[in-house]
Amino acid sequence: MQLLHTITDLRAALNQYRHPAVVPTMGNLHDGHIALVRQAKPLGDVTVATIFVNRLQFAPHEDFDTYPRTLQADCAKLEAAGCDVVFAPNEAELYPQPQTYRVQPPSVLADILEGHFRPGFFGGVCTVVMKLLSCTQARTALFGKKDYQQLMVLRNMVQQFAMPIDVVGGETLRAEDGLALSSRNGYLSAAERHQAVQLSAALKRLAETLREGKTNYVALANQALAELTAQGWRPDYVVVRRRADLQAPQRGDALVVLAAARLGTTRLIDNLEV
Ligand code: PAF
Numbered sequence: 001m002q003l004l005h006t007i008t009d010l011r012a013a014l015n016q017y018r019h020p021a022v023v024p025t026m027g028n029l030h031d032g033h034i035a036l037v038r039q040a041k042p043l044g045d046v047t048v049a050t051i052f053v054n055r056l057q058f059a060p061h062e063d064f065d066t067y068p069r070t071l072q073a074d075c076a077k078l079e080a081a082g083c084d085v086v087f088a089p090n091e092a093e094l095y096p097q098p099q100t101y102r103v104q105p106p107s108v109l110a111d112i113l114e115g116h117f118r119p120g121f122f123g124g125v126c127t128v129v130m131k132l133l134s135c136t137q138a139r140t141a142l143f144g145k146k147d148y149q150q151l152m153v154l155r156n157m158v159q160q161f162a163m164p165i166d167v168v169g170g171e172t173l174r175a176e177d178g179l180a181l182s183s184r185n186g187y188l189s190a191a192e193r194h195q196a197v198q199l200s201a202a203l204k205r206l207a208e209t210l211r212e213g214k215t216n217y218v219a220l221a222n223q224a225l226a227e228l229t230a231q232g233w234r235p236d237y238v239v240v241r242r243r244a245d246l247q248a249p250q251r252g253d254a255l256v257v258l259a260a261a262r263l264g265t266t267r268l269i270d271n272l273e274v
Contacts (some may be wrong), residue, residue, distance in 0.1 A: 001079040003086045007094075007135050010087050014137060017046040022138035024129055027051040027088075028068040028183040029077050032173040036142045037081040039170050043140045049078050050132045051088040056099060057124030068186060087136060094131065103127045105153050112246060113258060114149050114269070117236045122153045129154055130161075138165050146172040146180050148258060148271040149246060172270075174200065180270045187266040198231050199261055199270050202238065206257045207274045210240065215251055228261055235261035243273060 004010045014020055021044025023036045033049075040047045051074055058064035071088060078086055103126035109115075110122035133141055141158070143151045155167045173181045178200040179193075188196055202224045209220055217240035225238040237260055242253035249255055255274040260267060 001075070001083055001086060003075055003088065005087075005089055005093060007089065010085070010135055011137075013085055014046060014048070017044075019044040019139040020046050020048050020136050021140040021142065022048045022050065022133065022136045023083075023142045024050045024052075024132050025074075026053045026067065026183070027074050028070050028186070029074045030173075030181045030183060030185075032144055032146065032170070032181040034077055034081045035173055036144060036170040037078060037083050039168070040140065040142050041082055043142075043166075043168065046084045047082065048085045048087060048136050048138070049083050050136065051086060052094060052128065052132070054124060054128040055091065055095075056102075056127055057121050059118060059120065062118075063184075063187075068183065087132075089135075094128070094135075099127060099131075101127075103130050103157060105157060109149070109156065109246065110153055112149075113237060113239065113241075114260065117260060122150070125150055126153065126157050130157070133158075133163065133165060140166045140168060142168045142170055144172060145169045146182065146270070148256060152246060178204070180268075182268065184266055184268065188263065192263050192266065195231070196263060196268065198228065198233070199259060199263075199268055200272075202228055203257050203259055203270055203272045206238070206240070207272045210255055210257070210274045217249060221257070224259070228259075233261040233263055235259065236267070240274075 002013055021040040023040050025033050053067050055064055105122045105126050115122050151169050158165050158167050177197040179196045206224045221238045221240050225235045228235045240257050242249040243256045258271040260269040
């Protein structure tokens with residue numbers, strides 16, 4: 001496996017390939033990322049992971065400075081998973097000048113849910129992903145479904161810009177108790193980790209109720225939110241949305257339930273397709 005830090009070296013290494021399959025990450029890799037790399041392997045003629053903690057998608061009060069940077073451990077995991085190339089640029093390499101050209105995703109999708117609570121987040125994500133896909137000349141790009149809205153925003157970006165790239169979603173990996181794997185789970189204290197299962201459990205109960213055919217979506221979601229609050233969480237949202245565009249569902253739509261909530265100082269997100 002090659003570990004490369006510059007765009008020039010990356011281009012030289014990938015020159016001989018026709019179909020890079022790329023897994024963009026911010027590092028601090030867990031089994032969910034590794035599953036994406038394994039999923040990528042048969043989808044291209046070279047498997048590339050990118051590791052870059054992207055300042056553009058963090059608000060000033062968020063955890064950019066403290067986000068765990070674990071390049072050595074990440075590379076060991078990637079190599080074991082059969083990754084061929086790791087692209088880990090520093091900020092000066094990816095943003096040699098201030099990144100004044102930005103991708104602006106549409107408000108109707110990017111300013112709701114995560115985008116409402118993290119203004120500018122999806123613009124930052126789209127901008128860096130556009131640049132990483134350009135650097136790697138990706139033909140397939142893989143993103144986890146745990147970041148459901150992110151996957152949708154990026155899929156639409158690739159489609160609207162007619163980028164010649166297949167966007168593939170990877171299933172969410174969960175710990176035995178149901179907690180969705182996330183780099184931010186590492187912030188949880190032992191007691192919080194024990195309690196964290198309540199988020200996926202609440203979504204599971206909500207999804208089960210919906211499967212029974214109930215359609216009072218807002219009331220059911222608010223009930224789940226109230227339960228989390230009573231358990232000591234500070235939820236940003238618990239919602240039932242239609243899968244196609246994350247807008248309020250009509251009867252008969254395919255559904256997804258999504259939640260974001262803080263446990264102590266850690267903000268976790270999760271979702272379940274119904
Ligand atoms: O999901 C992530 O880790 C990041 O948002 C991504 C897609 C790598 C862009 O920085």
